[in-house]
Amino acid sequence: MKFHASLIAAACALALSACGGESQQPVDTAAPAPAPATPADTAPVDTAPVDGAPVDGTTTPATGTAPAATDPTAAGGTAGAGTDAATSAGAAAGGEAVVTGCSVAIEGNDMMKFNVSSITVPSSCSEFTINLTHVGRLPEAAMGHNVVVTAASNMASVAADGISAGASAGYVKAGDDRVVAATEMIGGGESTSVTFDVSKLKDGGPYQFFCSFPGHAALMKGSISVG
Template sequence: MKLQASLIAAACALALSACGGESPQPADPAFATPPPAPTTPADTTTPAGTAPADDTATPDVPVDAAPLDGTSTATGETGAVDAAGATPAAAGDAAVTGCSVAIEGNDMMKFNVSSITVPASCSEFTINLTHVGRLPEAAMGHNVVIAATSDMAGVAADGISAGASAGYVKAGDSRIIAATEMIGGGESTSVTFDVSKIKDGGPYEFFCSFPGHAALMKGSISVG
């Protein structure tokens, strides 16, 4: 047995010597070449109903937004607009009924008409004035005074001098053809005058003699 073991040991020694005398070492995993990764084709299919993303798209901007300053985006113009969205019509010729006319004054210091044409068939004519505003006479009084256009400024100035107690109309002023009393908001008054007084000469004006009103509250009156 000892001889057999010695022979086996000698044989192993000879085998080791033939292989270089070293035992093979396992490969270093850090330098191991990794296996090639499986190649799977990229999925370029866009899901149905989905639009591809466009990084260059411009965000939607509303083009019909109304400006805050009341300017029309269509015309670039501004204007006084009432609550219903319509532009108020300019005052025009008064609607005469028979030998009288009804006109209005308001808190905006305006008459609703800018001219009165008296029918030539009338010998007398009546102007009915209604103050459709709310302010009292002391703050926003209105009347109707008729005088030649050339006399209007002087009549108005003398009326202011006459004061509120006189209704801003100078007593006995021969330049005045007709004049109503001064009224406040919600009140009405009228005056009737001889049409022959405005048939010749002229032109003639009707106006409000309250201080400062004649510049805006005025219009022409004639026989037609």
Template sequence: MTRRLPVLLALLALLPLSATALARNCAIAIEADDLMTFNLKTIRVPGDCVQLRVTLKHVGRMPATAMGHNWVLAETRHHRDLGLAGGRMKIADAYLPRDDARVIAHTPVIGGGQSVDVVFPTSRLRKGGDYTYFCSFPGHWNMMKGRLVFE
């Protein structure tokens, strides 16, 4: 038994690490086009995801200055205000107010043929919360949007 004790202690020491190792990193891909649409209207994120990677691919042809798109996530109650505020910002700011706490995650603005990723912890989300993702390019935010569900 004395030989097994160090092995058992080593295994017990690994238990906290195993919970972290079992935590899921999740990923989704979404497309935007020159017609100001996303290919997904709802994104469902499993509740056991601790981190989410969103890959935005602009499948259109127009440049970012003419028909750029990004992916912004916020609580639905902030969607309109962020969209309006973004219209006063610049492309370098991703058409969003800088360091605005209402923005949970966002990508830069990209043009046709480009793709970009954003990775963020799901600790900023609540199960059953009301979230909207949208493009903050001026004029796009009101029609180019969808719902994110954290299950």
């Protein structure tokens, strides 16, 4: 008899719908679980406009949105805005930059990303201009971006020396002859550009472009070559 009773109890526990009264409690207990969804609601506001890639949110705990990013709810909530972000981001996939004449326009955003990962400078150009626009909203001090061009083999050391040089130097060591070109550091909503001699890219290489703001080079970098 006891055994039989416990079986029924177990059955009730498993089939919640079969046991009216008791099943209500587990359901109520489960209800608070979505509570984390509340903070998640605020997360998409920060995450959505930033980038269409949910992956970024997960790999950027620095933004403070990390807890929300782990919540599947956040991904769902972002879906709608994500479409817009993907559209506005355009080439944000990180592919080859569209070069017009002897210049290229690239973007940096609040998710610490450039919208291109490769730039091919036409060999017919004697000078080349890189136009950088920071499409984010964060200020330079928090999410500054620039474009520094250097030999790939020098990137790490140039970045390290830039950090030593500090914010006042735009995170680029003054007179650094390893630097082929470097824009000033800008914040959200700003634009800048730099023009350099293409002949500087024709010897050696491969070359890379990157952002020298502390910690950004890991994500904000790409290849630049003469094609």
